[in-house]
Amino acid sequence: MAANTIKITLRSSDNQEFEVDEAVAMEFGTIKTFFDDNLDASIEPIPLPNVSSKCLSTIIKYCKFHLGLRSRDHSSLVADEAKAYDDELVDPLDNESLIELALATHYLDVKDMLDMINQGIADRIKNKSVEYVRKLFGIENDYTPEEEAEMRAQYEWAFEGVDPDED
Template identity: 80%
Template sequence: MSTAPANTNKITLRTADNQEFEVDEAVAMEFGTVKTFFDENPDASDEPIPLPNVSSKCLSTIIEYCKFHLALRARDDSSSVEDEAKVYDEELIKAHDNESLVELILAANYLNIMDMLDMLNEGVAARIKNKSVEYVRKFFGIENDYTPEEEAEIRAQYEWAFEGVDPDED
């Protein structure tokens, strides 16, 4: 496998809050949405690419994630690369509160960055594992549409599902 010189072409991305980010083409091509944009608009190379569903805060995190993982993939020593990636990903999850994790998931999904989306989903799954229904509702901003009677009936019918849940924390 030959090593080509690093691609220095820059692509400008414009977020929903109208912030512009100039990134290396290699980083931008990690976003499936950007690839599709260029496929559909081959003459749009000088225009900022609009990302109407991504905030600047999320895009900044996503760019750093992609840069880090691109650099790791460029290396050959696979065991240390996997360990470094795992540590980086765990720290990224720890550094974000529940609300920003959900926002990152939506952005990674919109940008079609499947590795990041999988990692974020696993992090959220770990956070809600063995938590109460109320905690999960709060986590995702889901309004309880059951009447108290309906909820009591479901809890009685599926009592086993509500046993042994971890205490909720904020």
């Protein structure tokens, strides 16, 4: 990118500031909307109260990488490189970090990254028990033991072949 590229400063919820190129910041739908609505926006850092520095750093890296890929050929080699990068981003994250990143990405409205993270979450809950999914998303069981037993008996097929839970 050129040396005279416009820089935008973003401030995370834990008060860390990130100076990014305008092109990267415009990958965030929330920031793009902010500038569309505030044409005379000042040069003050933009506060992102729902995004930690850890998540913001990851999202910025993702956007920079994918911007770079989009500027290249749209060959299958580039698509494979993007898939490998995305897998390397999601696979090592624990469930809590993945959900935190999904919430931050949703807040910032980075659609492609959110789709990729949501797929990662879907892959993690595929063929998992109800208890695992409840724990993952912090959902309280509001069925009585009798209601749950009745539900399990009525939909027995849905509980067959479920993978063992892992923490």
